[in-house]
Amino acid sequence: MTRLVLLSGWGCDARIWQPLAPCWSAGLEVTTPDWPGYAGRPPLADPASLGELAAAMAADLPAEAIWVGWSLGGLLTTALLDHLPSPRALVLLGIGERFVHPEGVSAQALADFRHAFERSPDTAREHFLRWQLGGEPDPRRARRDLRQLLGTTAPASIETLDAGLGQLARLDNRHRLNAASCQVRRLAGARDPLLAGEVLADADQQIADAGHCPMLSRPQHLAASLAAIADTHRPDGERPEPTS
Structure with missing residues (x-):
């Protein structure tokens, strides 16, 4: 059975993936672990x-899984290629080699x-969530759905969130991706307001009528795209026999 591991981005815990739960095809094992410091998981020292x-x-x-990192989660999973055995494949969702781009x-x-986060973390996080939803076909509905999933309380401590902002600012994965020993696939919402045009153009697949959060606006499409990637990376024993 092919395993997908879905990792969330800044300011959102693993509940962000719940809209995909009814959409998965048979033959997939899907896990959605939280990052340290999120959703009650102990933070790092x-x-x-x-x-x-x-x-x-x-x-x-695990190395036998396909890692799917969304936004900051994609930056972090790529950076962890320096520290952990490579997965079957790495999928970057809504992120390129780095977050900052002119x-x-x-x-x-x-x-x-x-700076705004330092002054008022809760207000800044709310602004960021609205900002990243700007490319969805119905931003108000997406915001309502996100609030229903995550509630109004920040899912991580200020220290963890602040460290994540530093990683968004600093992480540059160009050399890691160039040297990656696994296949790297890039997916992006076609209307993602956080991505530069050239990053969108580099995506292997653009998800139509979606912005930065296709798990909210196009869950069936996103689940199908991830399942198709997983199908190409099934363990050898699970591959269908070629027909003559």
Whole structure:
């Protein structure tokens, strides 16, 4: 059975994946572990340490699985290729080699957001959630759905969230992706407001009528796309015999 491991992004815990639950095809094992510091999981002593993160997530990210990282989750799963055995495949959802981009979210825009977070973490997080939903076909409905999933309380401590913003600012995975020993697939909502045009153009698949959160606006489409990727990476013993 092919295993998918879905990892969430900044400010959202694993509940973000719940809309996909009714959409999975048979033959898939899907897990949605939380990052350390999220949803009651103990935080790292140093929330910015990739070494500590790898040790904490090793059991959740087995080499026989396909890792699916959304947004910051994609940056982190890529960075963990330096610390953990490579998966069957790595899927980057709504993220490229890095988060900051002069034609997407600029370094200055992220720096301004970090200052706003320092002043009022709850207000800044609410602004970020609205910002990332701007490309969905019905942003108000997507915001309502997200609130129903996550509630109004931040899912992680201020220290964990602040470390995540630092990782969004600093992580640059170009060399890791160039040297990756597993296949890397890139998916993106065609209307993602956080991605530069060239990052969207580099995606292996653009999900129509979706923004940064296709798990909210196009759950069936996203689940089908991930299932199709998983099908190409089934263990050899599960592959159908070729027909003559």
